[in-house]
Amino acid sequence: MSSQMSRTLVLERFGTLPRLAERPVPERQPGQTLVRVQAAQVGHLDLNIVDGAFGILPDLPTVPGTTGCGVVLASDTHSEGALVKINGKGLGMRRDGSWAEHAVAPDAAVSPVPEGTDPALACSYFSPAGSAWAAVHSVAGIQPGERVLVTGAAGAVGALTVQVAARAGAEVIGVVGRPAKLAHVPAPGKAVLASDLSPEAVGGPVDALIDTVGGPVLRDALGLVRPRGRAVLVGYTAGRELAIDIADWLLADVALLPVNLMSRGKEVAADTDAMLGDLMSGELTLPIERYTPDRLAEAVERLRTGAAVGKVALDLS
Ligand SMILES: NC(=O)c1ccc[n+]([C@@H]2O[C@H](COP(=O)([O-])OP(=O)(O)OC[C@H]3O[C@@H](n4cnc5c(N)ncnc54)[C@H](OP(=O)(O)O)[C@@H]3O)[C@@H](O)[C@H]2O)c1
Incomplete structure (x- = not known):
């Protein structure tokens, strides 16, 4: 697995944009899950981290991305082939995140997503x-x-x-x-x-x-x-x-x-997850703008200036 390459957005200096690079697929340790990322959120929190303007910051170089959605390639805990969301436990803050074709996340930062869910919606909602x-x-x-x-x-x-x-x-x-x-x-x-x-x-x-x-x-x-x-x-x-x-x-x-x-994530989790079904059926709406990784600069500009309508996501499929 480690000989395979993975298109990855790498941040080398706070206040600059990550650059697109080919890196080896990251090694998974026990207690971690390797995910083939299909979509990753580009959110204000991610931009604050890229800017070096957040209270928790990673060592550099780093792979940004606090949330992603993809398919499990290897895990001790999660089923191979399952569609999952990755978020939390320092992902994209203290450790490499989701702005890459492959990401390694602690098992506890991996949660199942209903099969058939749009990965961009799953990591954005x-x-x-x-x-x-x-x-x-x-x-x-x-x-x-x-x-x-x-x-x-x-x-x-x-x-x-x-x-x-x-x-x-x-x-x-x-x-x-x-x-x-x-x-x-x-x-x-x-x-x-x-x-x-x-x-x-x-x-x-x-x-x-x-x-x-x-x-x-x-x-x-x-x-x-x-x-x-x-x-x-x-x-x-x-x-x-x-x-x-x-x-x-x-x-x-x-x-x-x-x-x-x-601080309120756990207390609202059940009600929030229930909203995913309504978002999938169209009873609730959340527009998502999608960009391939080579168009990151455009995605960031749209989000920074407020021109974007709804969420912004990277398409890594
Ligand atoms: N407190 C929390 O726990 C929490 C959780 C999630 C998000 N947030 C924060 O909530 C805020 C909104 O998030 P979001 O995902 O809804 O963002 P969003 O989709 O970008 O929407 C924010 C709105 O702010 C306005 N805006 C954006 N950039 C601007 C700029 N440079 N100058 C002036 N207005 C601008 C735009 O509205 P108009 O074009 O209509 O002006 C835009 O629609 C962010 O600050 C995010 O960090 C906080």
């Missing part, structure tokens, strides 16, 4: 679906009839949050940053441009805000939450910082609540 579920149910506690404002509503987390909140019986208003994305806010969410945000545009105060973009969009949207409402913070693509005038915030009386999927 958990983070946005889990974040959406955690934001709507675990953190915001959305109740039927409540009015919910969702920012980044055509993004991966935002689009699923719109759908999960609507399923919870909420009236949902989705905010997008550019006109081209208005049509990508999933039904039944109402779509509003961030530059047009006002009490009139959203039909009066909302009970809860679920923000996936941060920065100035968060600042503007916060003012639309009713007193004793909730503002749930998920992401920060538009900016990592929020300046708060404490006196104004106390007066506004809005709870600022964080969503951390790493």
Whole structure:
């Protein structure tokens, strides 16, 4: 096996892009599973790691990729030929990840995926679906009839949050940053441009805000939450910082609540996995842009600039 070669994206310096290289298929140790990767997620977390801008970073050179999906080639624990997802246990953070034709993952980072699942969907759904579920149910506690404002509503987390909140019986208003994305806010969410945000545009105060973009969009949207409402913070693509005038915030009386999927992953896992069936049947939608590894730069650019609609995945099949 070790004489076979594997097309691999290798990061040599933080702040640069990984380059495509032919490397030997990695050696599997006891307790590890060798996977022929078919699809790998390109997510904001992966880019933060590539940039060297995350709290947990690998030694260099490294293979990025915190999540992938493929077929088991060799394992003590998992059946050969089974379709699996690889994620967690430091994959793509402390150890080589999924941006390669072959990946070795600790057995505990390998989980079965229903046969017939689109590998790109299998490696893309958990983070946005889990974040959406955690934001709507675990953190915001959305109740039927409540009015919910969702920012980044055509993004991966935002689009699923719109759908999960609507399923919870909420009236949902989705905010997008550019006109081209208005049509990508999933039904039944109402779509509003961030530059047009006002009490009139959203039909009066909302009970809860679920923000996936941060920065100035968060600042503007916060003012639309009713007193004793909730503002749930998920992401920060538009900016990592929020300046708060404490006196104004106390007066506004809005709870600022964080969503951390790493700490809530286990508690939302069952509900999130149940969403996979609905994503496969089309009852829930999550657009995925697919790129071959030689087009990584384009994929990264689309994700970084916010031009991508939904998730971005590498096709390694
Ligand atoms: N807290 C957690 O545990 C957790 C879990 C998963 C994800 N996240 C975070 O949640 C955020 C959203 O993730 P996602 O997968 O939904 O990302 P996404 O699909 O890229 O969507 C985020 C939205 O942010 C806006 N955006 C993107 N880049 C931008 C830029 N450079 N400037 C301004 N706006 C930009 C875009 O909306 P418009 O074009 O409409 O402006 C985009 O649709 C990310 O920050 C991610 O790291 C957090």
